[in-house]
Amino acid sequence: MSATMGLVPIGVVRSPLNDPAEAPRQGREAGIEAEIEVFPQFAEALQGIGARERLLVVCWLHRSRRDLLQVPAKDGAGPPRGVFSTRSPNRPNPLAVYPVELLSVCGTRLRVRGIDAVDGTPVLDLKPRVPRLDD
Amino acid sequence: MSATMGLVPIGVVRSPLNDPAEAPRQGREAGIEAEIEVFPQFAEALQGIGARERLLVVCWLHRSRRDLLQVPAKDGAGPPRGVFSTRSPNRPNPLAVYPVELLSVCGTRLRVRGIDAVDGTPVLDLKPRVPRLDD
Numbered sequence: 479m480s481a482t483m484g485l486v487p488i489g490v491v492r493s494p495l496n497d498p499a500e501a502p503r504q505g506r507e508a509g510i511e512a513e514i515e516v517f518p519q520f521a522e523a524l525q526g527i528g529a530r531e532r533l534l535v536v537c538w539l540h541r542s543r544r545d546l547l548q549v550p551a552k553d554g555a556g557p558p559r560g561v562f563s564t565r566s567p568n569r570p571n572p573l574a575v576y577p578v579e580l581l582s583v584c585g586t587r588l589r590v591r592g593i594d595a596v597d598g599t600p601v602l603d604l605k606p607r608v609p610r611l612d613d
Numbered sequence: 614m615s616a617t618m619g620l621v622p623i624g625v626v627r628s629p630l631n632d633p634a635e636a637p638r639q640g641r642e643a644g645i646e647a648e649i650e651v652f653p654q655f656a657e658a659l660q661g662i663g664a665r666e667r668l669l670v671v672c673w674l675h676r677s678r679r680d681l682l683q684v685p686a687k688d689g690a691g692p693p694r695g696v697f698s699t700r701s702p703n704r705p706n707p708l709a710v711y712p713v714e715l716l717s718v719c720g721t722r723l724r725v726r727g728i729d730a731v732d733g734t735p736v737l738d739l740k741p742r743v744p745r746l747d748d
Contacts, residue, residue, distance in 0.1 A: 483619075483620045483622070483673055483675075483735070484618075484619070484620075485618045485619075485620060485706050486679075486705055486706060487618070488697075488705050488706065516697075520682065520697075520705065522682040522683055522695060523682040523683065523695040523696045523697045523704070523705070524695045524697055524698070525683060525692070525693065525694055525695030525698065526694045526695050526698035526699075527695060527697055527698040529698070530698055534710060536671075536706070536708055536710070538618055540618075544621075547655065547657040547658040548657055548658065548660060557660070558660065559660055559661045560657060560658040560659045560660030560661055560662060561658045562623075562651075562655075562658045562659055562662055562738070562739040562740070563659070563660065563661035563662040563664070563665055563741055564661075564740075564741065565740055565741065565743065565746070569658070569738060570621055570623050570655065570658070570738070571620050571621060571623065571671070571737045571738050573671055573708070573737060573738050575669060575671070575710050575740070575747075577746075577747060577748075600618065602706045602708060603697070603704060603705070603706050603708050604697040605697070605699075605700055605710070606698055606699065606700065608700065611700070611712075612710075612712060612747070613712075613748065
């Protein structure tokens with residue numbers, strides 16, 4: 479029942495976004511559509527997902543910096559802020575949690591709205607979003 | 614700007630819960646209080662967190678199984694369900710995302726309500742919960 483802390487990518491984001499600089503601050507606001515390509519060896523784990531309208535998608539922001547503990551204040555004024563009090567992509571473990579709308583499922587490809595990760599971003603987990611737990 | 618996918622624990626859950634079997638199905642419903650002990654080398658990253666009332670806490674469920682892709686249906690009837698369509702702790706990357714209420718901060722110890730991870734569970738990330746992004 480023990481588990482090492484090594485991550486295994488279960489899929490990858492396919493998106494029109496290629497550069498973090500062109501990404502909107504948050505995909506949800508921009509309504510960006512993207513695909514999540516789940517790797518075939520995890521296909522079984524998708525059973526039943528089509529009935530879910532909203533998911534949480536956990537990604538590994540592979541282009542982020544992991545060595546920053548603080549970032550400048552948003553407005554450039556005031557003291558720097560600790561990354562744990564911000565949603566900066568730069569943090570010791572660059573994990574992102576996106577609530578997305580599931581638009582369609584075709585085999586192991588999920589079309590979703592609300593993710594601003596760049597093309598090629600590793601996906602680590604998918605969970606149904608449950609208002610009782612997540613709101 | 615590249616990053617390996619090795620996780621580094623940034624802290625640990627201190628909880629009265631010792632056994633997953635005694636944990637309620639979800640901590641939030643039970644209103645369980647626990648502490649998050651952030652390791653001293655990440656103290657700087659906490660700057661400003663006291664002003665946040667709600668956080669997302671990302672944990673690594675170290676007692677979970679990573680080799681299960683499906684779990685039995687809840688009621689014991691019906692076909693098994695893919696873990697990505699459930700909130701089972703057993704999944705390829707046993708990540709948990711808890712929305713918690715931040716009750717108090719004392720140095721690098723955060724008292725929170727709403728987490729049912731057992732004592733000793735590694736903590737990977739803390740993020741402010743932002744209704745605009747997370748609701």
